[in-house]
Amino acid sequence: MQSNRTQQAATENWQKDLAALIDNIRLPSFGGVLEKFLASQCHFDTMLMVTFKKSLRPIILHPTNPAEQSLTLHNYINRAYILDPLFNAIQEGNLGEGVSRLIDIAPDCFETTEYYQSCYKEFDLIDEINLVIELDSKVSCAISLGRRISRGTITRAELTRLNDIYPVIQSIIRQFWLSQSQDYVKYEKSEGAMKQALSSFGSGVLTPREQQITGLILQGHSSKAIANMLEISLGTVKVHRKNIHTRLNTSTQSEIFTLFLAHLKELEPAATI
Missing domain, CATH: 3.40.50.2300 (Response regulator)
Structure with a gap:
């Protein structure tokens, strides 16, 4: 009986978090609310949401607070991203929409590269799960969920939940971009x-x-x-x-x-x- 009540409460919280996310589509708080919603489906330590476009540098959609943006993140956005397996997989058309893990798309010797040792390793992640959404024919959004060593790699149940909710996230992110893209593209820097x-x-x-x-x-x-x-x-x-x-x-x-x-x-x- 107690188990049923706990499960019902979890379902109601999931629904409330989703409703809050929809309510915030047109608000600056969207990124933080999205992070809270995804945290109800999958455990992670870091979340980064960026857009990739062939002729432009990545744009950070979340976190937008400079206090939450590390020097390593700035180095990544300014130049190191062009060696990023996720960026290259999207640019080369080798990764479509959906949920994937970095381990599944990274080159076979990725962890031996100086990029990994001097940049990626600084994020202190053992696992990275990416949700990729096409915003239009030229722009893709990537939501990267990072897990540190203390948390371990993602579980099969968590990965299943992310795949189950992906269509909902896909639709919401597209609506967010339609309503708020102008607030971000003005900061684009030409490559x-x-x-x-x-x-x-x-x-x-x-x-x-x-x-x-x-x-x-x-x-x-x-x-x-x-x-x-x-x-x-x-x-x-x-x-x-x-x-x-x-x-x-x-x-x-x-x-x-x-x-x-x-x-x-x-x-x-x-x-x-």
Whole structure:
């Protein structure tokens, strides 16, 4: 009997949280109310909601309070995002709408990349669950729910609940964007040359194929994965990697990443015009 009352109370709270979310679609408080609603369905430690658009940098929809935005988050939004597996999966059309985990979309050597070690690892997450919603033909919204080591990875029951409520979240987020997008797009910053960062890195030093492979290395793909993606032999990839280090005067992936960050910094003036 007590169990039935507890279950009924949980259902009523879920309904109240959903009603509150709908009531806040046109209000600045929407992000916080959405976080509360999702917390009733799945345990998480951090929530980030951003929009991705091919010609523009990501826009933070939540949290909008600067006090809640870490230096690591600012570094991600300003330049490191172009090495983010989620960003690249969306941009390349490899990830459609729905619920997914970072582990399912990240390159096979993602955790060995300098991006992971110097940026992503700073978020101190063991698991990341992403809800991706297409807002229009050019813009996607991603809601990332992060879980720290102390909480552990997401459970099957939680993942099922997120998949069950996804259609509702999808519809509500689209309505939110229709009513509030103008409050955010005025802060958009044009990428300018940023969108060419990976393809232009090493220009004049590396061959086009070496530039392509360098970009894949920075994103976290192993030599075997690169060989499969480019339909070339593993031995050819290894030769390219050796040539890349010779031409860039590097010996480790960490040194390549340092050069890439310097390259990004050179592009910043063009990216903020």
